[in-house]
Amino acid sequence: MKRVLYVFLGCVGVGLGAIGAVLPMLPAFPFLMLAAFCFARSSRKLDIWFKNTKLYKNNLEDFAAGKGMTRKTKCKIMLTVTFLMSIGFLMMGLQGIVTGCIVLGCVWIFHLLYFIFGVKTIPVRKGNDV
Structure with missing residues (x-):
């Protein structure tokens, strides 16, 4: 059940992060952080998929790497x-x-x-x- 909740929240985070990447008033960063956190705890496949998306690479990769x-x-x-x-x-x-x-x-x-x-x-x- 916990895993399903993490997948759901991760998908919501990706959706809001994608909207935030386009809309100037909604920041993508916190929602993508939510997605990264949730996918890392729910599914290795989803975690790998998310980290290979352009959305992650453009908005979160440098921060996650400590840069x-x-x-x-x-x-x-x-x-x-x-x-x-x-x-x-x-x-x-x-x-x-x-x-x-x-x-x-x-x-x-x-x-x-x-x-x-x-x-x-x-x-x-x-x-x-x-």
């Missing part, structure tokens, strides 16, 4: 998360939930610090703009 991310990928992730967190921040602020705003603000700051200083920035490979 880092391109500046464009890092910016896209940070902007998307900032936008989404600002919605939550605004909604909590309107409700007067000060503690929630403080916690969300701290999470946002640590997220930015992690991507700016914790994830290495790599140059764009020829023929790859992601």
